[in-house]
Amino acid sequence: MGALGALAYGLRGVQQWRGLEERSWDLAIFSQVARDYSELRAPIVPIKGDSFNLLGDHFHPILVVLGPVWAVWPSPLSLLWVQAVLMGISAVPLTRLAIDRLGAGAGLLAGAAYLFGFGLQAAADVQFHEIAFALPLLAFSLTALLRGRFVAAIAWAAPLVLVKEDMGLTVAVLGAVIALRSPLARRGGMGLAAWGLGWFVLSTFVVLPALNPGGQYDYGGNLGSPLDVFVPVEKWTTVLMLLLAAGVIGARSPIMAAMLPTLAWRFAGNVEFYWGWYWHYNAVLMPIALAALLDALGDRHSDERRPRPLVRWTAVVASAAVTLVLWSALPLANLGRATSWEPSPRAEAAAAAVDAVPGDVVVASDITVMARLVPHDDVQWVHGTNARVPDCVLIDREAFSWGGQDPGDAASWASGNYGTTFDEVMTENGFEVACRPGTT
Structure with a gap:
């Protein structure tokens, strides 16, 4: 048992x-x-x-x-x-x-x-x-x-x-x-x-x-x-x-x-x-x-x-x-339930978003793929009060942690939130990644 x-x-x-x-x-x-x-x-x-x-x-x-x-x-x-x-x-x-x-x-x-x-x-x-x-x-x-x-x-x-x-x-x-x-x-x-x-x-x-x-x-x-x-x-x-x-x-x-x-x-x-x-x-x-x-x-x-x-x-x-x-x-x-064994229809987009974030960088994320970033990156909470400005931001525009409010595109949100320039790296099926120029 x-x-x-x-x-x-x-x-x-x-x-x-x-x-x-x-x-x-x-x-x-x-x-x-x-x-x-x-x-x-x-x-x-x-x-x-x-x-x-x-x-x-x-x-x-x-x-x-x-x-x-x-x-x-x-x-x-x-x-x-x-x-x-x-x-x-x-x-x-x-x-x-x-x-x-x-x-x-x-x-x-x-x-x-x-x-x-x-x-x-x-x-x-x-x-x-x-x-x-x-x-x-x-x-x-x-x-x-x-x-x-x-x-x-x-x-x-x-x-x-x-x-x-x-x-x-x-x-x-x-x-x-x-x-x-x-x-x-x-x-x-x-x-x-x-x-x-x-x-x-x-x-x-x-x-x-x-x-x-x-x-x-x-x-x-x-x-x-x-x-x-x-x-x-x-x-x-x-x-x-x-x-x-x-x-x-x-x-x-x-x-x-x-x-x-x-x-x-x-x-x-x-x-x-x-x-x-x-x-x-x-x-x-x-x-x-x-x-x-x-x-x-x-x-x-x-x-x-x-x-x-x-x-x-x-x-x-x-x-x-x-x-x-x-x-x-x-x-x-x-x-x-057979349907519960099927991967999320957004799984490929989520994986692509995680792969789009370079390794060993500071990344701010919402809840959806936050845990998946931990093995390779220094992860912050997008709604946190960290003093450090992240190198990249990964946003799931459908995440419940946004309280039903669409944050808009990741680059604009991050640039406005952190007061510095972020460029779009990828966007697919609601997942978006934006990084500061020169982040590798």
């Missing part, structure tokens, strides 16, 4: 690549990070700004492991496959535990409900994010916790603080759950809780401001009023879907408390992307949902007070039902 999931998500990434589907600038940003690490440099990301160290944006030093991957395969596609493999790996321990506790049929269904659930599918659809590394760490930690191997649970949970700054709070809650679970593991659980809380404070209030060009934590200003946590209704829809992912009965498990830190910062935030069931924010909650479900249903080998078979099957089916209802609208459904 893990291999099948990795293959499915990897192939979906290939479909997106061939179809010129770019959800945001994130794939390009993380590609710049991977390239930097492969060249043993700090993760400076010109897409975010001149000399912008991405460790001042979010605390994710675990991304250094992308360096060797990029060195072997210097393409944004490599990141999509890394994420796919991490998702597949995360299903292995949880599904094995589900089979052990529920039997083969219910266990496989529970594992499939996790691996192909709405949370992971939505994350894959918006392409690569650092949270992919949290999935196997959470899966192995929670599995070890439920098997009573608390030292292993602590060891797998500890590196989560290196994935993203807010994961420190999740680690702290996991440490508290372990401490309450077993008197023998109380000291280790409390140590893990202190470790997670300490790294959250250190990364958020010391490391990130120190490395951020503005000397601050950029996302602190996204918090709204405490009363806004409960509105709009979209937030409650997300909670309901997560409860269903845990089979509803999973709410009985203390493990569900590990969802609270993520939900707290999302629902307290004033960014609409944080609230809903789509995007990548629910991915880290899906291993927690399955672990809570398995905890609440008990172990068929040792728990005499576990729920009856009808309750167990109802809970497992409920965990899969929400994804089944949404299936036709979820990204993996595209694997069965």
Whole structure:
């Protein structure tokens, strides 16, 4: 099942690549990070700004492991496959535990409900994010916790603080759950809780401001009023879907408390992307949902007070039902659609535009082919505030990042925007490249 999931998500990434589907600038940003690490440099990301160290944006030093991957395969596609493999790996321990506790049929269904659930599918659809590394760490930690191997649970949970700054709070809650679970593991659980809380404070209030060009934590200003946590209704829809992912009965498990830190910062935030069931924010909650479900249903080998078979099957089916209802609208459904395997009719023009940009130059681009430029050029965001004037500009006049406003021809736009002369290099099917005279 893990291999099948990795293959499915990897192939979906290939479909997106061939179809010129770019959800945001994130794939390009993380590609710049991977390239930097492969060249043993700090993760400076010109897409975010001149000399912008991405460790001042979010605390994710675990991304250094992308360096060797990029060195072997210097393409944004490599990141999509890394994420796919991490998702597949995360299903292995949880599904094995589900089979052990529920039997083969219910266990496989529970594992499939996790691996192909709405949370992971939505994350894959918006392409690569650092949270992919949290999935196997959470899966192995929670599995070890439920098997009573608390030292292993602590060891797998500890590196989560290196994935993203807010994961420190999740680690702290996991440490508290372990401490309450077993008197023998109380000291280790409390140590893990202190470790997670300490790294959250250190990364958020010391490391990130120190490395951020503005000397601050950029996302602190996204918090709204405490009363806004409960509105709009979209937030409650997300909670309901997560409860269903845990089979509803999973709410009985203390493990569900590990969802609270993520939900707290999302629902307290004033960014609409944080609230809903789509995007990548629910991915880290899906291993927690399955672990809570398995905890609440008990172990068929040792728990005499576990729920009856009808309750167990109802809970497992409920965990899969929400994804089944949404299936036709979820990204993996595209694997069965012949049209989704066809390259974009604009693919040749996009490739020609990328080829028209000389190598090793500073190029400003919008979202459509931004990631494709990263392996060979120093890429900026056309709407950014970089002080450096780019050598070339690559514009997709149909890109959504222009907000429906046609920027006009690339040479005129660039000349007016940067206050210097740009000449047209190529134009085809909406893609245009303009460069300063003498750029080679």
